[in-house]
Amino acid sequence: MNKVNPLIENQFDLQAVNTYAALMTQGNGYLGVRGSFDENYTEQTRGMFVAGIYNKFSSNDVTEIVNLPDLVGMKIEIDGEIFTLQAGEVVGYERQLDIFTGELVRKLVWKNRTGHRFQFHFQRFVSKADLHTIASKVSITALDTPASLALKTGIDAQQSNFGKQHLIEENVRVMEKRIMHATYRTSESNLQVALATFCKVTQDSVPVFVSKNRQLTATYSQHLEVNQPFVLEKISAVYTSNDVGVDEADAASIQSVERNGSAGYDQLLNQSAAKWKMFWDNKRVKISSSYEMDQLALDFSIYHMEIMTPAHDERLSIGAKGLTGEGYKGHVFWDTELFIAPFHLHTVPEVAKKLLTYRYLHIEEAKYKSAKNGYEGTLFPWESALTGHEETPEYAAINISTGKRQKVASADAEHHIVADIAFAVVQYYYSTLDEAFMQNEGIVLLKETALFWISRAANEGGRLSIKDVIGPDEYTEHIDNNAYTNYMAAFNVQQAVFFLDKYNQKDLTFDQRAKVFLQNLYMPRPNEEGILPQDDTFLTKPEIDLTKYKMKQGSQVILLDYSRAEINEMQILKQADVVMLLYLMPNLFPAEIVKKNLQYYEEHTIHDSSLSKAIHAIVAARCGEQDNAYRFFQEACLIDLGSNPKSSDEGIHAASLGANWLTAIFGFANITMEQNQLAISPKMPRNWSELTFPFEWQGSTLVFTISQTELKVARKAGPEVSLRVNKKIYKVLNQIQVTL
Template identity: 40%
Template sequence: MIVYDSGKEEYQNWMVVESEFSPYHLGKFESIFSLGNGYMGLRSATEEFYYGETRDWLVNGTFNKADPTEVTELPNLADVTQVDLYIDGERFSLEKGKVFGYQRELNLKDAELIRSFQWESPHGKRFEFKFRRFVSLAHRHVVGMRIEVKSLTHEADLRIVSCINGQTTNTGAQHFLNGVPRIYDQDLLEYVQTTNDSNVDVVIHSRHELLKNGQLGDVTRSMLMARRKVGVEFSLHLMPNDNLTLEKMNTVYTSRDQDVPNSEELKRFGLKQVRNLSNYDLLFEKHRQAWLDQVWNRYQVEIDSENPFDQLAMRFSIYHMTVMTPAHDERMGIGAKGLSGEGYKGHSFWDTEIFILPFFTYSNPKVARSLLTYRYLGLESARQKAKENGYEGAMYPWEMAFPDDGEATPLYGDIDIVTGERSKIWSGMIEQHITADISFAIYQYVQVTGDQAFLDEYGYEIVLDSARFWASRLEWQADRGRYEIHDVIGPDEYKEHVNNNAYTNYMAYFNLKLAIRYVDELKKSNQELYEKLNQLLNIEDAYPNWLEKVEKIYLPQPNEVGIIPQDDTYFNLTQIDLSKYKQQTQARTIYKDYNQEQINGIQVTKQADVLILLYLLEQTFLKDDVHFNQQLKKNNFDFYEPRTLHDSSLSLSTHAILASELGDLDLAYDLFKHASDIDLGPNMTSSNDGIHAASIAGIWSIAIFGFAGVRLTDSGLTVQPNLPKEWRKLSFNIEWHSETLHIVVTHDEVSISKSSDHLLKLSINQVEYKLANDLTVPLVKTSVINNKL
């Protein structure tokens, strides 16, 4: 049903194809074929309607609360994609008649969705159809559509109904007041809607142009209007070999846009813009060139593998990271489902900082800076959350929407299979490690980019106020003579209300150590900024408190066999046979047998917890402080991997990177394939609610941080390649302190080149080198003497 090798010549390993239409698998392709440009995301429902479809059109940063009992979410805009075709009075559907040569393809290179087939009606009339669609990267407010129909055998009456449909909801929740429709010039549609709580204005326009045999032809137009819907109907008669082309060019503007001159004139501005648009071909060519210039020529990730699917998966990863990321506006973050569906309501989690941001930090720092600035804009709401919970400083929301909205996590989730009641969602209250995760991401970004200006403007304040939170969050245990952190959820969300989750304790320790380090730097290098921050955050009082507390934080140590306890009770939990769940094809099947309270008592882990701690802290100045050596990594990997179900797809990348580092390349490659298959693979129900943003980013991370061995250390950039046997070569671009490095790795050597002649110190396989322009190092026990330090 999914074909991966249909691309030829310049499109080899660029095409993902649905080779047979099935009304039972709509969600899969709606999600993985979704289009976008970071400003908006368009789920790829077909033009004609099918029962069970989900039509989502989401614009980033337009959050609204549909009802006081619900949390804010991205509202589903009025739909422009449904176009109903009637042939001789009967509605066209692929569920009737016969279909020949069906193919729907997402062209990753050009970011265009194309569907083509021949169809024979129940009455024996045969037609040829072609549908094309793109969301422009060159004009962020534009959605282009083209429909081509050709009569092959008989004459027929054709009727086309194209609307802007404001009857859409978010799975039943209506976010908009009754919209205001209008039609200009018989076929230019306008629909103005306003969210019912946040008062975001949305203006949508659809402009139509219909040609018969390349001419305007004899076409009858009728204007349509219904409740929350405005449309146009085209009627014409086709003779054999007649063809028609309908172009529907759509624009959307909102009162949240920064590039609209005056939000009070939003409607007039949008109307002017849609009227000035050129045709599909010209707009698409600018869009295609933008993808080439801004994306593919920039990142240049090429994999020479015996499995061509690996290259396709990498391009799929970069494609979706581009379409889901609001590179245009620092007031917005990345949703856990990107912009491909309503899952997780468009909220930002720790997924961004720990799993998605590294791609941009190393490949497009301008975007990484914007995403971190979004967290700075949420600093006041983080302070308010801390205050409401009885703490000091900044305590970041587990789920974040508008930066000033505060905590956006729902209070209740799935049904408890034991009690039959709604399950309480505790993450918004006690999954607190996100505050330290953001501080880690700031540290990583600054170390990789050297962006001192960001640290001065935003970074110091976030890190220092986060440290104030952790200092107030620590709980003194007099009988043990140490500070502990009780009643939390760590990354392993199968363990609620635990004490001393290792990840949380160590990351709090890191956050405090980083704050101390930054204060010491500021006192030496920027006294003026230090005084400003001192007035704001009272550092003079906080600093000695940090010094005293940080040395007394309980950091869970390895036991006698070298394993760090995930929390105080993990080693004492009941052990069961997990093979059933390790082999599952759907996530979270353990909930069919146990409720959350029961899972709390089982030695099972949802996703990487201790292992991600080992991976992250090794990249910091604390590497030697906590003595995370290779043997410790192996001990913990061997213990936790069999107990980890990867029921959150973000988990796979961490395990794959560590498996690669530990030399288990077969397992690392299997995990890479598993991560690639989460959305792109043949499982027809894995992506119904939207793509898995962190897992998709993990595909890139496994290749670059795992197989290429690129890593940040306190001493600088290191490269320790370890390609799987299936890969012959991996090449890619990264940025390091404003330098673009092109790295090529084979089993025999690693080559690094850059455009400037400024000397760059880096380590390859633990040997230090100076890179001027080009450097090639054999991956054997020989050295390149003339470049060696």
């Protein structure tokens, strides 16, 4: 395997500390630990999150993922001087997140203020073999002269969500003078969090344990002899009362640490790294590109999709920043179904099923929201968390100039999420042929979402309109007949009718209403110039030159020049809207129309949303505009991996990482699936000589290898697969090889 180290930091940079902390997050879907430094910095925001542990600080606040007590921080003093890279001199420095083993390693030599050198070697991982385990190791060596060392570490519950404290301290203990243990309870959601940690040192240093001001710490004092490393291993466990199959979180945390403490860092790392090896062996997308960043970006994207996904628990879904920061409060959006789930669907379909099950388990809450808004069926929340209720803040942050809070329209109008979920259900079915899921959960989701649309449409003299919605483009609010929404809604209802029929669950009343809906729903059509109107009024609005804003895409600087109301009245897009529709429904319009719309809407799109660029890349690739596509792809990769040192302070952009994978598979490899027919028609960037990736399809495991001139498809498991390559259909039994 061509091992690329996707994240290497060669220089300590205080300004970039939080973006690196997000990018270098380690985790396993249960747990996310930001890649913060062991030592503290004033600018540094630490973070440890457990999927599903949300809390509401006060009735003024929305529920948010809780930033848990810190387990990785340590305070190191050498000869009374606090170790920090801001002081003294850093002689050598390298920090690296090895995504192939899951280990974060930092090596450096530090000259203290008296000019003596000390070597530091920090290692850390979150286990992929045991969801609850975090381990770290630090080795400190005096290189020039003996010195006195004091190292303090433990459990730090002063950690909060930017000053909001969600946890009430329940219990703090040191068990048998070895294991530090503490339990906390969230103040509103009443969830228990149990932490335990155990330190082992090479020397015979006896720790002093102290509990004070929400910190439980062990301090090791050690005389350092020259060239004799002091090594401390710290093995920690995190359990919560929300964990499936765990009776007593507190007992479980202690037992875990007792068990793992005797195994030690290296053995635990090996177990975890072995799981990562399996992961990469089975899921990596390999790119031979003249530009090595392409491979890095894909590796990075897949790494993060893996650690952000709570694959262990179908009651949970994926936050918009994964478990890498507090951005978007850890809430779940349509990002999961349309941007991230496809990766799982085509590598481990079981995980995609669990993500749909999360929605299925919250049908009641979605019905509640729908009824409250005067509709039938399920209106899934725009933002959701553990309870499945709408979690979108009712009002935006206060406008500090006017003192007013604007109502957040998303929860009231961004209804396309309902159809997005239905779309994912259908996609899941055709990719897996999982009749059991479809016949039970899938069909319910399809029918209830369809019912929503049927009740949502307004009769305007016989024509049905879907009025007052927001499409994917959030710069255009409260419009009628958003093309994306209407086409997706129609698909939703159509598929419900089809599958109810297929499983003999036809409901005559529903069937009748669905047919009326499908016959009468207004479906926008391309105008004379071939442009599909984004909504009823969009194309009539004035245009402005967006060059200035496109230069700073992703930063929403247009809001400094125009109010949201003003933007709403111009042809300005935050993100792909019609283009998103063209991506999801590649055969809706002829290629020529697709191309025209791509060009028209891209010109009017600032790409202020991280969900935009990669979707443009896919549609451009399919249009044969490989150079444009590749440029869009490269720019999309820079959303997290670019040079802006603050880009990802509050977490990585989960959907955008998913979209990078989508671009490779559905853009450059150009796989499409029309119901049962898998098809491929590669549109490789010029400077990619080879693209290799695994792909699960209807129970078979395929491996695609694409060059500029040839396609190879190998079947590794499962039944024979029918594959259309360009216009010809092949049967893939063992392997096929097609010249392009």
